[in-house]
Amino acid sequence: MKLRTTLSLLLLLIAGLKGYAQPMEDIDGYLRDTRISETAKDLYKDGISSSDIDAINDIADSLCARNRETRPFYMYLACRVLTNTGGIPPGRLGKMCLKVTESDPTAVMGFLTSHHMAVERSFFTYWADALAYQFMNHCECVTVSCIATSQRKARLQCRAEAFAVLTDLYAEVKAKVCENEALAVAMTVPEVQAISKNRNSRAGIYCAPTKGIPYYWVKVWEDKDDKDATLDLLVDHESFTVYNYDAANNRIMTLDTWREKLH
Structure with a gap:
Protein backbone atom coordinates (compact mmCIF):
# COMPACT_ATOMS: atom_id res chain seq x y z
CA MET A 1 0.00 0.00 0.00
CA LYS A 2 2.82 2.38 0.93
CA LEU A 3 4.66 1.58 -2.30
CA ARG A 4 1.48 2.19 -4.32
CA THR A 5 0.96 5.55 -2.60
CA THR A 6 4.58 6.58 -3.24
CA LEU A 7 4.29 5.58 -6.90
CA SER A 8 1.06 7.55 -7.26
CA LEU A 9 2.66 10.64 -5.76
CA LEU A 10 5.65 10.28 -8.10
CA LEU A 11 3.38 10.02 -11.14
CA LEU A 12 1.48 13.11 -10.01
CA LEU A 13 4.76 14.99 -9.60
CA ILE A 14 5.94 14.01 -13.09
CA ALA A 15 2.59 15.02 -14.56
CA GLY A 16 2.80 18.33 -12.75
CA LEU A 17 6.29 19.02 -14.06
CA LYS A 18 5.22 18.20 -17.61
CA GLY A 19 2.35 20.63 -17.21
CA TYR A 20 4.71 23.38 -16.17
CA ALA A 21 7.20 22.61 -18.94
CA GLN A 22 5.08 24.41 -21.55
CA PRO A 23 5.49 21.76 -24.28
CA MET A 24 5.22 22.74 -27.92
CA GLU A 25 2.57 20.85 -29.89
CA ASP A 26 2.21 20.37 -33.63
CA ILE A 27 1.65 23.63 -35.52
CA ASP A 28 -1.44 22.29 -37.30
CA GLY A 29 -3.13 21.79 -33.96
CA TYR A 30 -2.62 25.44 -33.03
CA LEU A 31 -3.93 26.57 -36.41
CA ARG A 32 -7.16 24.63 -35.75
CA ASP A 33 -7.45 25.91 -32.17
CA THR A 34 -10.29 28.45 -31.89
CA ARG A 35 -8.66 29.96 -28.78
CA ILE A 36 -5.79 31.33 -30.85
CA SER A 37 -6.41 34.67 -32.55
CA GLU A 38 -6.92 34.83 -36.30
CA THR A 39 -4.27 37.56 -36.37
CA ALA A 40 -1.67 35.12 -35.03
CA LYS A 41 -2.74 32.41 -37.47
CA ASP A 42 -2.62 34.82 -40.41
CA LEU A 43 0.82 36.01 -39.35
CA TYR A 44 2.08 32.43 -39.40
CA LYS A 45 0.41 31.57 -42.73
CA ASP A 46 1.30 34.77 -44.59
CA GLY A 47 4.83 35.09 -43.29
CA ILE A 48 6.05 36.78 -40.15
CA SER A 49 6.86 40.36 -41.08
CA SER A 50 8.65 42.56 -38.55
CA SER A 51 6.91 45.60 -40.05
CA ASP A 52 3.42 44.52 -38.99
CA ILE A 53 3.56 46.16 -35.58
CA ASP A 54 -0.14 45.70 -34.76
CA ALA A 55 0.10 41.94 -35.32
CA ILE A 56 3.35 41.74 -33.38
CA ASN A 57 1.80 43.63 -30.47
CA ASP A 58 -1.09 41.15 -30.53
CA ILE A 59 1.41 38.30 -30.22
CA ALA A 60 3.33 40.15 -27.50
CA ASP A 61 0.22 40.68 -25.38
CA SER A 62 -0.77 37.03 -25.79
CA LEU A 63 2.57 35.91 -24.29
CA CYS A 64 1.22 36.87 -20.87
CA ALA A 65 -2.26 35.42 -21.37
CA PRO A 72 3.74 28.03 -26.77
CA PHE A 73 2.39 29.03 -30.20
CA TYR A 74 2.71 32.71 -29.33
CA MET A 75 6.22 32.09 -27.96
CA TYR A 76 7.05 30.39 -31.24
CA LEU A 77 5.74 33.34 -33.27
CA ALA A 78 7.62 35.79 -31.02
CA CYS A 79 10.85 33.87 -31.62
CA ARG A 80 10.24 33.85 -35.37
CA VAL A 81 9.86 37.64 -35.28
CA LEU A 82 13.08 37.95 -33.26
CA THR A 83 14.85 35.68 -35.75
CA ASN A 84 13.86 38.03 -38.57
CA THR A 85 14.98 41.14 -36.68
CA GLY A 86 18.27 39.74 -35.37
CA GLY A 87 16.99 39.79 -31.78
CA ILE A 88 15.79 43.41 -31.80
CA PRO A 89 12.19 43.33 -30.53
CA PRO A 90 9.74 45.57 -32.40
CA GLY A 91 6.69 47.13 -30.75
CA ARG A 92 5.86 45.76 -27.30
CA LEU A 93 7.59 42.44 -27.91
CA GLY A 94 10.65 43.12 -25.74
CA LYS A 95 8.54 44.37 -22.85
CA MET A 96 6.27 41.33 -22.91
CA CYS A 97 9.14 38.85 -23.35
CA LEU A 98 10.61 40.28 -20.16
CA LYS A 99 7.27 40.28 -18.37
CA VAL A 100 6.50 36.62 -19.11
CA THR A 101 10.08 35.61 -18.24
CA GLU A 102 9.67 37.20 -14.81
CA SER A 103 6.10 36.01 -14.19
CA ASP A 104 6.23 32.47 -15.58
CA PRO A 105 9.90 31.53 -16.05
CA THR A 106 9.32 27.78 -15.83
CA ALA A 107 7.02 27.92 -18.85
CA VAL A 108 9.45 30.04 -20.85
CA MET A 109 12.46 27.88 -20.00
CA GLY A 110 10.48 24.77 -20.86
CA PHE A 111 9.60 26.18 -24.26
CA LEU A 112 13.10 27.44 -25.08
CA THR A 113 14.63 24.06 -24.25
CA SER A 114 11.88 22.04 -25.93
CA HIS A 115 12.99 19.18 -28.17
CA HIS A 116 10.17 19.89 -30.61
CA MET A 117 11.49 20.22 -34.15
CA ALA A 118 9.85 23.65 -34.57
CA VAL A 119 11.78 25.12 -31.62
CA GLU A 120 15.18 26.08 -32.99
CA ARG A 121 18.25 26.26 -30.76
CA SER A 122 18.76 29.86 -31.82
CA PHE A 123 15.48 30.84 -30.12
CA PHE A 124 17.25 30.82 -26.74
CA THR A 125 19.81 33.34 -27.99
CA TYR A 126 17.23 35.57 -29.66
CA TRP A 127 15.11 35.59 -26.50
CA ALA A 128 18.20 36.67 -24.54
CA ASP A 129 18.80 39.36 -27.18
CA ALA A 130 15.27 40.68 -26.68
CA LEU A 131 15.73 40.90 -22.91
CA ALA A 132 19.13 42.55 -23.30
CA TYR A 133 17.65 45.13 -25.68
CA GLN A 134 14.88 45.85 -23.19
CA PHE A 135 17.36 46.41 -20.36
CA MET A 136 19.68 48.57 -22.45
CA ASN A 137 16.95 50.82 -23.79
CA HIS A 138 14.40 51.01 -21.00
CA CYS A 139 16.29 50.56 -17.74
CA GLU A 140 16.01 53.64 -15.50
CA CYS A 141 18.95 52.74 -13.25
CA VAL A 142 22.26 50.90 -13.65
CA THR A 143 21.61 48.25 -16.28
CA VAL A 144 23.41 45.44 -14.43
CA SER A 145 21.32 46.21 -11.33
CA CYS A 146 18.15 45.99 -13.42
CA ILE A 147 19.20 42.56 -14.67
CA ALA A 148 19.90 41.33 -11.13
CA THR A 149 16.53 42.61 -9.90
CA SER A 150 14.74 40.94 -12.80
CA GLN A 151 16.52 37.64 -12.19
CA ARG A 152 15.50 37.69 -8.52
CA LYS A 153 11.87 38.25 -9.54
CA ALA A 154 12.04 35.35 -11.98
CA ARG A 155 13.67 33.00 -9.47
CA LEU A 156 10.86 33.61 -7.00
CA GLN A 157 8.37 32.34 -9.60
CA CYS A 158 10.56 29.55 -10.98
CA ARG A 159 10.30 25.87 -10.21
CA ALA A 160 13.52 24.18 -9.15
CA GLU A 161 13.89 22.11 -12.32
CA ALA A 162 14.15 25.28 -14.41
CA PHE A 163 16.68 27.14 -12.21
CA ALA A 164 19.73 26.09 -14.22
CA VAL A 165 18.28 27.18 -17.57
CA LEU A 166 17.02 30.45 -16.08
CA THR A 167 20.50 31.14 -14.71
CA ASP A 168 22.03 30.46 -18.13
CA LEU A 169 19.54 32.79 -19.80
CA TYR A 170 20.27 35.70 -17.48
CA ALA A 171 24.02 35.06 -17.75
CA GLU A 172 23.74 35.42 -21.52
CA VAL A 173 21.62 38.57 -21.14
CA LYS A 174 24.18 40.11 -18.78
CA ALA A 175 27.04 39.20 -21.12
CA LYS A 176 25.30 40.85 -24.07
CA VAL A 177 24.49 44.00 -22.08
CA CYS A 178 27.96 44.31 -20.56
CA GLU A 179 29.63 43.69 -23.92
CA ASN A 180 27.64 46.54 -25.45
CA GLU A 181 28.43 48.82 -22.50
CA ALA A 182 32.12 47.95 -22.68
CA LEU A 183 32.26 48.80 -26.38
CA ALA A 184 30.26 52.00 -25.81
CA VAL A 185 32.69 53.12 -23.08
CA ALA A 186 35.70 52.34 -25.29
CA MET A 187 34.20 54.44 -28.07
CA THR A 188 34.23 57.51 -25.78
CA VAL A 189 38.04 57.48 -25.57
CA PRO A 190 39.28 60.52 -27.55
CA GLU A 191 41.86 58.50 -29.46
CA VAL A 192 39.17 56.05 -30.55
CA GLN A 193 36.88 58.88 -31.60
CA ALA A 194 39.70 60.32 -33.71
CA ILE A 195 40.16 56.99 -35.47
CA SER A 196 36.41 56.52 -35.96
CA LYS A 197 36.25 59.70 -38.03
CA ASN A 198 37.57 57.55 -40.82
CA ARG A 199 34.50 56.01 -42.43
CA ASN A 200 36.38 52.80 -43.08
CA SER A 201 37.37 52.33 -39.43
CA ARG A 202 35.88 49.60 -37.28
CA ALA A 203 35.90 48.50 -33.65
CA GLY A 204 34.71 45.44 -31.83
CA ILE A 205 35.00 43.11 -28.87
CA TYR A 206 37.86 40.69 -29.52
CA CYS A 207 37.59 38.69 -26.29
CA ALA A 208 35.15 38.54 -23.39
CA PRO A 209 36.32 38.41 -19.75
CA THR A 210 37.47 35.15 -18.21
CA LYS A 211 38.20 34.16 -14.61
CA GLY A 212 41.88 34.85 -15.16
CA ILE A 213 41.52 37.98 -17.31
CA PRO A 214 38.62 40.17 -16.09
CA TYR A 215 38.60 42.51 -19.09
CA TYR A 216 36.80 43.00 -22.38
CA TRP A 217 39.47 43.25 -25.08
CA VAL A 218 38.45 45.90 -27.60
CA LYS A 219 40.26 46.23 -30.91
CA VAL A 220 40.09 49.34 -33.09
CA TRP A 221 41.16 49.37 -36.73
CA GLU A 222 41.92 52.50 -38.76
CA ASP A 223 40.66 50.71 -41.83
CA LYS A 224 38.29 47.75 -41.94
CA ASP A 225 40.70 45.88 -44.22
CA ASP A 226 43.67 46.26 -41.84
CA LYS A 227 44.99 42.99 -40.47
CA ASP A 228 46.53 44.46 -37.32
CA ALA A 229 44.57 46.65 -34.92
CA THR A 230 45.51 50.31 -34.63
CA LEU A 231 44.59 50.36 -30.96
CA ASP A 232 44.02 47.75 -28.27
CA LEU A 233 42.02 48.57 -25.17
CA LEU A 234 40.91 46.62 -22.13
CA VAL A 235 37.68 47.45 -20.28
CA ASP A 236 37.24 46.23 -16.71
CA HIS A 237 34.17 43.98 -16.54
CA GLU A 238 32.93 45.52 -13.27
CA SER A 239 34.07 49.15 -13.12
CA PHE A 240 34.18 49.61 -16.94
CA THR A 241 37.45 51.50 -16.54
CA VAL A 242 39.34 51.64 -19.84
CA TYR A 243 43.04 50.74 -20.10
CA ASN A 244 45.50 50.66 -22.95
CA TYR A 245 46.84 47.23 -23.80
CA ASP A 246 50.31 46.87 -25.28
CA ALA A 247 49.70 43.51 -26.94
CA ALA A 248 53.26 43.13 -28.20
CA ASN A 249 54.68 43.32 -24.66
CA ASN A 250 51.59 42.00 -22.87
CA ARG A 251 51.43 45.14 -20.73
CA ILE A 252 48.42 47.00 -19.34
CA MET A 253 48.61 50.76 -18.75
CA THR A 254 46.21 53.42 -17.59
CA LEU A 255 45.26 55.79 -20.37
CA ASP A 256 47.18 58.63 -18.69
CA THR A 257 50.36 56.54 -18.48
CA TRP A 258 49.95 55.43 -22.07
CA ARG A 259 49.52 59.01 -23.25
CA GLU A 260 52.62 60.12 -21.35
CA LYS A 261 54.65 57.42 -23.09
CA LEU A 262 53.30 58.51 -26.47
CA HIS A 263 54.65 62.01 -25.87
Whole structure:
Protein backbone atom coordinates (compact mmCIF):
# COMPACT_ATOMS: atom_id res chain seq x y z
CA MET A 1 0.00 0.00 0.00
CA LYS A 2 2.82 2.38 0.93
CA LEU A 3 4.66 1.58 -2.30
CA ARG A 4 1.48 2.19 -4.32
CA THR A 5 0.96 5.55 -2.60
CA THR A 6 4.58 6.58 -3.24
CA LEU A 7 4.29 5.58 -6.90
CA SER A 8 1.06 7.55 -7.26
CA LEU A 9 2.66 10.64 -5.76
CA LEU A 10 5.65 10.28 -8.10
CA LEU A 11 3.38 10.02 -11.14
CA LEU A 12 1.48 13.11 -10.01
CA LEU A 13 4.76 14.99 -9.60
CA ILE A 14 5.94 14.01 -13.09
CA ALA A 15 2.59 15.02 -14.56
CA GLY A 16 2.80 18.33 -12.75
CA LEU A 17 6.29 19.02 -14.06
CA LYS A 18 5.22 18.20 -17.61
CA GLY A 19 2.35 20.63 -17.21
CA TYR A 20 4.71 23.38 -16.17
CA ALA A 21 7.20 22.61 -18.94
CA GLN A 22 5.08 24.41 -21.55
CA PRO A 23 5.49 21.76 -24.28
CA MET A 24 5.22 22.74 -27.92
CA GLU A 25 2.57 20.85 -29.89
CA ASP A 26 2.21 20.37 -33.63
CA ILE A 27 1.65 23.63 -35.52
CA ASP A 28 -1.44 22.29 -37.30
CA GLY A 29 -3.13 21.79 -33.96
CA TYR A 30 -2.62 25.44 -33.03
CA LEU A 31 -3.93 26.57 -36.41
CA ARG A 32 -7.16 24.63 -35.75
CA ASP A 33 -7.45 25.91 -32.17
CA THR A 34 -10.29 28.45 -31.89
CA ARG A 35 -8.66 29.96 -28.78
CA ILE A 36 -5.79 31.33 -30.85
CA SER A 37 -6.41 34.67 -32.55
CA GLU A 38 -6.92 34.83 -36.30
CA THR A 39 -4.27 37.56 -36.37
CA ALA A 40 -1.67 35.12 -35.03
CA LYS A 41 -2.74 32.41 -37.47
CA ASP A 42 -2.62 34.82 -40.41
CA LEU A 43 0.82 36.01 -39.35
CA TYR A 44 2.08 32.43 -39.40
CA LYS A 45 0.41 31.57 -42.73
CA ASP A 46 1.30 34.77 -44.59
CA GLY A 47 4.83 35.09 -43.29
CA ILE A 48 6.05 36.78 -40.15
CA SER A 49 6.86 40.36 -41.08
CA SER A 50 8.65 42.56 -38.55
CA SER A 51 6.91 45.60 -40.05
CA ASP A 52 3.42 44.52 -38.99
CA ILE A 53 3.56 46.16 -35.58
CA ASP A 54 -0.14 45.70 -34.76
CA ALA A 55 0.10 41.94 -35.32
CA ILE A 56 3.35 41.74 -33.38
CA ASN A 57 1.80 43.63 -30.47
CA ASP A 58 -1.09 41.15 -30.53
CA ILE A 59 1.41 38.30 -30.22
CA ALA A 60 3.33 40.15 -27.50
CA ASP A 61 0.22 40.68 -25.38
CA SER A 62 -0.77 37.03 -25.79
CA LEU A 63 2.57 35.91 -24.29
CA CYS A 64 1.22 36.87 -20.87
CA ALA A 65 -2.26 35.42 -21.37
CA ARG A 66 -3.42 32.88 -18.82
CA ASN A 67 -4.01 30.08 -21.29
CA ARG A 68 -0.94 27.88 -20.88
CA GLU A 69 -1.99 25.50 -23.66
CA THR A 70 -1.94 28.12 -26.41
CA ARG A 71 0.99 30.18 -25.12
CA PRO A 72 3.74 28.03 -26.77
CA PHE A 73 2.39 29.03 -30.20
CA TYR A 74 2.71 32.71 -29.33
CA MET A 75 6.22 32.09 -27.96
CA TYR A 76 7.05 30.39 -31.24
CA LEU A 77 5.74 33.34 -33.27
CA ALA A 78 7.62 35.79 -31.02
CA CYS A 79 10.85 33.87 -31.62
CA ARG A 80 10.24 33.85 -35.37
CA VAL A 81 9.86 37.64 -35.28
CA LEU A 82 13.08 37.95 -33.26
CA THR A 83 14.85 35.68 -35.75
CA ASN A 84 13.86 38.03 -38.57
CA THR A 85 14.98 41.14 -36.68
CA GLY A 86 18.27 39.74 -35.37
CA GLY A 87 16.99 39.79 -31.78
CA ILE A 88 15.79 43.41 -31.80
CA PRO A 89 12.19 43.33 -30.53
CA PRO A 90 9.74 45.57 -32.40
CA GLY A 91 6.69 47.13 -30.75
CA ARG A 92 5.86 45.76 -27.30
CA LEU A 93 7.59 42.44 -27.91
CA GLY A 94 10.65 43.12 -25.74
CA LYS A 95 8.54 44.37 -22.85
CA MET A 96 6.27 41.33 -22.91
CA CYS A 97 9.14 38.85 -23.35
CA LEU A 98 10.61 40.28 -20.16
CA LYS A 99 7.27 40.28 -18.37
CA VAL A 100 6.50 36.62 -19.11
CA THR A 101 10.08 35.61 -18.24
CA GLU A 102 9.67 37.20 -14.81
CA SER A 103 6.10 36.01 -14.19
CA ASP A 104 6.23 32.47 -15.58
CA PRO A 105 9.90 31.53 -16.05
CA THR A 106 9.32 27.78 -15.83
CA ALA A 107 7.02 27.92 -18.85
CA VAL A 108 9.45 30.04 -20.85
CA MET A 109 12.46 27.88 -20.00
CA GLY A 110 10.48 24.77 -20.86
CA PHE A 111 9.60 26.18 -24.26
CA LEU A 112 13.10 27.44 -25.08
CA THR A 113 14.63 24.06 -24.25
CA SER A 114 11.88 22.04 -25.93
CA HIS A 115 12.99 19.18 -28.17
CA HIS A 116 10.17 19.89 -30.61
CA MET A 117 11.49 20.22 -34.15
CA ALA A 118 9.85 23.65 -34.57
CA VAL A 119 11.78 25.12 -31.62
CA GLU A 120 15.18 26.08 -32.99
CA ARG A 121 18.25 26.26 -30.76
CA SER A 122 18.76 29.86 -31.82
CA PHE A 123 15.48 30.84 -30.12
CA PHE A 124 17.25 30.82 -26.74
CA THR A 125 19.81 33.34 -27.99
CA TYR A 126 17.23 35.57 -29.66
CA TRP A 127 15.11 35.59 -26.50
CA ALA A 128 18.20 36.67 -24.54
CA ASP A 129 18.80 39.36 -27.18
CA ALA A 130 15.27 40.68 -26.68
CA LEU A 131 15.73 40.90 -22.91
CA ALA A 132 19.13 42.55 -23.30
CA TYR A 133 17.65 45.13 -25.68
CA GLN A 134 14.88 45.85 -23.19
CA PHE A 135 17.36 46.41 -20.36
CA MET A 136 19.68 48.57 -22.45
CA ASN A 137 16.95 50.82 -23.79
CA HIS A 138 14.40 51.01 -21.00
CA CYS A 139 16.29 50.56 -17.74
CA GLU A 140 16.01 53.64 -15.50
CA CYS A 141 18.95 52.74 -13.25
CA VAL A 142 22.26 50.90 -13.65
CA THR A 143 21.61 48.25 -16.28
CA VAL A 144 23.41 45.44 -14.43
CA SER A 145 21.32 46.21 -11.33
CA CYS A 146 18.15 45.99 -13.42
CA ILE A 147 19.20 42.56 -14.67
CA ALA A 148 19.90 41.33 -11.13
CA THR A 149 16.53 42.61 -9.90
CA SER A 150 14.74 40.94 -12.80
CA GLN A 151 16.52 37.64 -12.19
CA ARG A 152 15.50 37.69 -8.52
CA LYS A 153 11.87 38.25 -9.54
CA ALA A 154 12.04 35.35 -11.98
CA ARG A 155 13.67 33.00 -9.47
CA LEU A 156 10.86 33.61 -7.00
CA GLN A 157 8.37 32.34 -9.60
CA CYS A 158 10.56 29.55 -10.98
CA ARG A 159 10.30 25.87 -10.21
CA ALA A 160 13.52 24.18 -9.15
CA GLU A 161 13.89 22.11 -12.32
CA ALA A 162 14.15 25.28 -14.41
CA PHE A 163 16.68 27.14 -12.21
CA ALA A 164 19.73 26.09 -14.22
CA VAL A 165 18.28 27.18 -17.57
CA LEU A 166 17.02 30.45 -16.08
CA THR A 167 20.50 31.14 -14.71
CA ASP A 168 22.03 30.46 -18.13
CA LEU A 169 19.54 32.79 -19.80
CA TYR A 170 20.27 35.70 -17.48
CA ALA A 171 24.02 35.06 -17.75
CA GLU A 172 23.74 35.42 -21.52
CA VAL A 173 21.62 38.57 -21.14
CA LYS A 174 24.18 40.11 -18.78
CA ALA A 175 27.04 39.20 -21.12
CA LYS A 176 25.30 40.85 -24.07
CA VAL A 177 24.49 44.00 -22.08
CA CYS A 178 27.96 44.31 -20.56
CA GLU A 179 29.63 43.69 -23.92
CA ASN A 180 27.64 46.54 -25.45
CA GLU A 181 28.43 48.82 -22.50
CA ALA A 182 32.12 47.95 -22.68
CA LEU A 183 32.26 48.80 -26.38
CA ALA A 184 30.26 52.00 -25.81
CA VAL A 185 32.69 53.12 -23.08
CA ALA A 186 35.70 52.34 -25.29
CA MET A 187 34.20 54.44 -28.07
CA THR A 188 34.23 57.51 -25.78
CA VAL A 189 38.04 57.48 -25.57
CA PRO A 190 39.28 60.52 -27.55
CA GLU A 191 41.86 58.50 -29.46
CA VAL A 192 39.17 56.05 -30.55
CA GLN A 193 36.88 58.88 -31.60
CA ALA A 194 39.70 60.32 -33.71
CA ILE A 195 40.16 56.99 -35.47
CA SER A 196 36.41 56.52 -35.96
CA LYS A 197 36.25 59.70 -38.03
CA ASN A 198 37.57 57.55 -40.82
CA ARG A 199 34.50 56.01 -42.43
CA ASN A 200 36.38 52.80 -43.08
CA SER A 201 37.37 52.33 -39.43
CA ARG A 202 35.88 49.60 -37.28
CA ALA A 203 35.90 48.50 -33.65
CA GLY A 204 34.71 45.44 -31.83
CA ILE A 205 35.00 43.11 -28.87
CA TYR A 206 37.86 40.69 -29.52
CA CYS A 207 37.59 38.69 -26.29
CA ALA A 208 35.15 38.54 -23.39
CA PRO A 209 36.32 38.41 -19.75
CA THR A 210 37.47 35.15 -18.21
CA LYS A 211 38.20 34.16 -14.61
CA GLY A 212 41.88 34.85 -15.16
CA ILE A 213 41.52 37.98 -17.31
CA PRO A 214 38.62 40.17 -16.09
CA TYR A 215 38.60 42.51 -19.09
CA TYR A 216 36.80 43.00 -22.38
CA TRP A 217 39.47 43.25 -25.08
CA VAL A 218 38.45 45.90 -27.60
CA LYS A 219 40.26 46.23 -30.91
CA VAL A 220 40.09 49.34 -33.09
CA TRP A 221 41.16 49.37 -36.73
CA GLU A 222 41.92 52.50 -38.76
CA ASP A 223 40.66 50.71 -41.83
CA LYS A 224 38.29 47.75 -41.94
CA ASP A 225 40.70 45.88 -44.22
CA ASP A 226 43.67 46.26 -41.84
CA LYS A 227 44.99 42.99 -40.47
CA ASP A 228 46.53 44.46 -37.32
CA ALA A 229 44.57 46.65 -34.92
CA THR A 230 45.51 50.31 -34.63
CA LEU A 231 44.59 50.36 -30.96
CA ASP A 232 44.02 47.75 -28.27
CA LEU A 233 42.02 48.57 -25.17
CA LEU A 234 40.91 46.62 -22.13
CA VAL A 235 37.68 47.45 -20.28
CA ASP A 236 37.24 46.23 -16.71
CA HIS A 237 34.17 43.98 -16.54
CA GLU A 238 32.93 45.52 -13.27
CA SER A 239 34.07 49.15 -13.12
CA PHE A 240 34.18 49.61 -16.94
CA THR A 241 37.45 51.50 -16.54
CA VAL A 242 39.34 51.64 -19.84
CA TYR A 243 43.04 50.74 -20.10
CA ASN A 244 45.50 50.66 -22.95
CA TYR A 245 46.84 47.23 -23.80
CA ASP A 246 50.31 46.87 -25.28
CA ALA A 247 49.70 43.51 -26.94
CA ALA A 248 53.26 43.13 -28.20
CA ASN A 249 54.68 43.32 -24.66
CA ASN A 250 51.59 42.00 -22.87
CA ARG A 251 51.43 45.14 -20.73
CA ILE A 252 48.42 47.00 -19.34
CA MET A 253 48.61 50.76 -18.75
CA THR A 254 46.21 53.42 -17.59
CA LEU A 255 45.26 55.79 -20.37
CA ASP A 256 47.18 58.63 -18.69
CA THR A 257 50.36 56.54 -18.48
CA TRP A 258 49.95 55.43 -22.07
CA ARG A 259 49.52 59.01 -23.25
CA GLU A 260 52.62 60.12 -21.35
CA LYS A 261 54.65 57.42 -23.09
CA LEU A 262 53.30 58.51 -26.47
CA HIS A 263 54.65 62.01 -25.87
